[in-house]
Amino acid sequence: MSALSDPIPLVRARGVGKSFHGSIALDDVGIDVSRGEVVCIIGPSGSGKTTFLRCINQLETYDKGAIWLDGELLGYREMGDTLRPLSERDIARQRSKTGMVFQRFNLFPHLTALQNITEGPVRVLRQDRARAESSAMELLKRVGLSGKASAYPSELSGGQQQRIAIARALAMQPQLMLFDEPTSALDPELVGEVLSVMRDLAGIGMTMLVVTHEMAFAREVGDRVVFMDRGRVVESGPAGQVMTSPKEERTRNFLRLVSRA
Amino acid sequence: MSMSASFHPVEQRGIDISHMRVVRPIPYGRYLAVALILLAAAFIVKSFAEGQVDWSVTWQYMFWPNILLGLVNTIWISILCMSIGIGIGLACALARDSVNPVLRGASIFYTWFFRGAPLILQLLLWFNLALIFPRMSLFGLFEVRTVDVITPAVAAVLGFGLNAGAYASEIIRAGLLGVDRGQFEAAKAIGMTNSIALRRIVIPQAMRTVLPPLGNEFISLIKMTSLASIIGFSDLLRSVQNVYFINTRIIELLMVATVWYLVVVTVLSIFQHRLETRFGRGFASGVRR
Ligand SMILES: Nc1ncnc2c1ncn2[C@@H]1O[C@H](COP(=O)(O)OP(=O)(O)OP(=O)(O)O)[C@@H](O)[C@H]1O
Ligand SMILES: [Mg+2]
Numbered sequence: 001m002s003a004l005s006d007p008i009p010l011v012r013a014r015g016v017g018k019s020f021h022g023s024i025a026l027d028d029v030g031i032d033v034s035r036g037e038v039v040c041i042i043g044p045s046g047s048g049k050t051t052f053l054r055c056i057n058q059l060e061t062y063d064k065g066a067i068w069l070d071g072e073l074l075g076y077r078e079m080g081d082t083l084r085p086l087s088e089r090d091i092a093r094q095r096s097k098t099g100m101v102f103q104r105f106n107l108f109p110h111l112t113a114l115q116n117i118t119e120g121p122v123r124v125l126r127q128d129r130a131r132a133e134s135s136a137m138e139l140l141k142r143v144g145l146s147g148k149a150s151a152y153p154s155e156l157s158g159g160q161q162q163r164i165a166i167a168r169a170l171a172m173q174p175q176l177m178l179f180d181e182p183t184s185a186l187d188p189e190l191v192g193e194v195l196s197v198m199r200d201l202a203g204i205g206m207t208m209l210v211v212t213h214e215m216a217f218a219r220e221v222g223d224r225v226v227f228m229d230r231g232r233v234v235e236s237g238p239a240g241q242v243m244t245s246p247k248e249e250r251t252r253n254f255l256r257l258v259s260r261a
Numbered sequence: 262m263s264m265s266a267s268f269h270p271v272e273q274r275g276i277d278i279s280h281m282r283v284v285r286p287i288p289y290g291r292y293l294a295v296a297l298i299l300l301a302a303a304f305i306v307k308s309f310a311e312g313q314v315d316w317s318v319t320w321q322y323m324f325w326p327n328i329l330l331g332l333v334n335t336i337w338i339s340i341l342c343m344s345i346g347i348g349i350g351l352a353c354a355l356a357r358d359s360v361n362p363v364l365r366g367a368s369i370f371y372t373w374f375f376r377g378a379p380l381i382l383q384l385l386l387w388f389n390l391a392l393i394f395p396r397m398s399l400f401g402l403f404e405v406r407t408v409d410v411i412t413p414a415v416a417a418v419l420g421f422g423l424n425a426g427a428y429a430s431e432i433i434r435a436g437l438l439g440v441d442r443g444q445f446e447a448a449k450a451i452g453m454t455n456s457i458a459l460r461r462i463v464i465p466q467a468m469r470t471v472l473p474p475l476g477n478e479f480i481s482l483i484k485m486t487s488l489a490s491i492i493g494f495s496d497l498l499r500s501v502q503n504v505y506f507i508n509t510r511i512i513e514l515l516m517v518a519t520v521w522y523l524v525v526v527t528v529l530s531i532f533q534h535r536l537e538t539r540f541g542r543g544f545a546s547g548v549r550r
Pocket of ligand 2: 049050051180181
């Protein structure tokens, strides 16, 4: 525990455990993410990467350990030495500090690209529509899709949809962005445009926690890489070190497998 | 590849289909269908024109005040009962998939009962409520005789509304189940509460699949309201019957009712089509040949 330099990291997870009907998905996971840091999580299928992100975003409840976001315990309020589950409204408020980008985009198909982006600011942050729209146009420009404001998701390519999804998450002005394999549902030639938006985000100092199979991205953009296997953190450290000279046997095996693919 | 090439030897010279005339095959099947339909229509029109129907009498009673009153009654009771049905249906559909077992059980029981018992029987039960509970009171605050409260109209609203709710709940539930779970999660991920996510994201998408069967329900409800005449509610059918009991022009008056029912259903269908277009935005789906 003392190895951590940052006094209050943006995300601190300690001993996080989660099981689904008796099968363990997360086991004693501990991670710190400092402000401005890009942390990439890699690992084989079923190792709990998605589950961990979903716990941070409280789409899933964790049942062991603790997660703090910006110094606040997620999901509970401490009352002496007991815990009270937070109300739905408080959970929604905690959640709005993080933005989430899903593997399958999950854009709202009945809304245009612009409406997808303004929906959160207008309905949740109660911004007035004109202001929400002008900042949405800014975001569209940032993800290179100014011309697509009035397109429906069904009219966009996968890469364009994912960039709109990133803009939608950014519109809530999150302190932390969570990405769950944002490019793995994309055709190979569309991967680059999404990664480049993410690279830009990292460049302007956004704190990011990225589950990815893009090893090149993890190496270049990631400050730190966390390797997970069977619900546990096997190894974590500076991206260059974990990717090129991993300490653990399992990490080495995994990297060898993915580099061959 | 080589097989199909030898089967249809095509010389691959530089052609551009936009510069060539397309000769379409003659759609005999379609012509045949049109001819058959026209024939059937002509037959029906002819038989009605020659049959024992005095259309001038039909026309004369079309806007008879008492018949218009019956029409208005049919319309308002249908709209009111459908609204009640949709309200109850939504509540039941949400309760059915809630984490609270009591809500779930109540919802299942409700649908079971109101779908299970025949509609006429439900109407009669409501209308005769006074036989079970002669007096009703609200926590002893004030008390009324049940017969004064349960008029034919009230009994009809209760009977049809509660029944429509049971059917609507299944339709709405199917619609909600049809929306991908990822939509709800994406809505929550941008900080929406359950109720905002439902209202803004899930329900509008469910509307698309819910509208056609719900329109069906509405139409069958409109026609079913004629059952209310057995408990003395003067709907459209009842009001034309009242006229033909006196003047014995049965068929002419039944035609009046038929025309009005068709008018109401047509207006409703147009409205439904508008709604479907509205909620279908952004979805590329459906079959058109
Ligand atoms: N909703 C759920 N119900 C039951 N089991 C689940 C559920 N979600 C995840 N699991 C299980 O938890 C474990 C971790 O799954 P998770 O999706 O987090 O893995 P992952 O690392 O994201 O894998 P992938 O790379 O394939 O996305 C798996 O064994 C999975 O079967
Ligand atoms: Mg996953």
